[in-house]
Amino acid sequence: DQQVKQxxxxxxxxxxxxxxxxxxxxxxxxDYFLWYKKYPAxxxxxLISISSIKDKNEDxxxxxxxxxxxxxxxxxxxxxxxxxxxxxxxAASARAGTALIxxxxxxxxxxx
Amino acid sequence: xxxxxxxxxxxxxxxxxxxxxxxxxxxxHTSVYWYQQALGLGLQFLLWYDEGEExxxxxxxxxxxxxxxxxxxxxxxxxxxxxxxxxxxxxxxxPQWGGDTEAFFGQGTRLTVV
Numbered sequence: 001d002q003q004v005k006q007x008x009x010x011x012x013x014x015x016x017x018x019x020x021x022x023x024x025x026x027x028x029x030x031d032y033f034l035w036y037k038k039y040p041a042x043x044x045x046x047l048i049s050i051s052s053i054k055d056k057n058e059d060x061x062x063x064x065x066x067x068x069x070x071x072x073x074x075x076x077x078x079x080x081x082x083x084x085x086x087x088x089x090x091a092a093s094a095r096a097g098t099a100l101i102x103x104x105x106x107x108x109x110x111x112x
Numbered sequence: 113x114x115x116x117x118x119x120x121x122x123x124x125x126x127x128x129x130x131x132x133x134x135x136x137x138x139x140x141h142t143s144v145y146w147y148q149q150a151l152g153l154g155l156q157f158l159l160w161y162d163e164g165e166e167x168x169x170x171x172x173x174x175x176x177x178x179x180x181x182x183x184x185x186x187x188x189x190x191x192x193x194x195x196x197x198x199x200x201x202x203x204x205x206x207p208q209w210g211g212d213t214e215a216f217f218g219q220g221t222r223l224t225v226v
Contacts, residue, residue, distance in 0.1 A: 006154075034214055036217075041200075041219075041220075041222075042219060042220075043116070043202055043204075043217030043218050043219050043220050044155070044202070044204075044217045045217070046214040046215075046216065049214055089154065089155060099145055099157050099160040099167070099168045099170075100145060100157070100204070100206075100215050101157055102147070102154055102155040102157070103154060104153065104154030105154045105155075
């Protein structure tokens with residue numbers, strides 16, 4: 001079963017607008033959530049994370065929101081830039097010790 | 113500081129052969145994760161090692177195996193290669209087991225089975 005789900009395979013946004021990428025999880029043991037960005041033929045690079053004790057974390061243009069009751073998190077990118085075009089992966093882990101589990105990714109395309 | 117390094121970058125094998133992929137974690141990191149990214153799919157969790165022990169295993173057949181050495185580097189072995197094993201294999205390391213910390217990825221090994 002898929003413990004981390006990214007239900008939108010792709011998202012297209014215009015430069016300067018907001019990009020919202022969504023992620024749902026099923027395992028209630030997860031308490032640490034991360035977003036990674038991946039370009040073709042490269043390894044994923046860490047973008048931003050959030051602990052389950054918070055509901056929001058900001059880093060520049062990137063903000064992650066966590067709704068624990070809904071088991072849902074989202075990544076907001078404002079304003080979106082063409083260089084943000086990449087595959088974005090949501091990931092989750094548990095302090096009790098689970099591996100980092102990834103969603104299938106969402107391909108973001110930002111047009112100028 | 114050197115990042116996660118993987119070797120080889122590319123590997124071409126024939127169906128039925130064995131492949132060995134290697135990963136050196138960031139200095140000081142004790143946890144190593146292996147993931148498979150097949151065409152059109154996300155990052156499928158394969159194996160997780162920490163302090164030399166296998167901590168968790170993904171939903172892959174036993175012909176996918178590995179180990180972690182005393183210096184925390186790791187090896188992924190794939191036996192009896194099948195065409196569908198062709199994928200990008202990614203290794204990641206993190207400083208500790210559990211806790212609030214991100215994993216850092218290498219560039220991956222592109223395995224092609226012909």
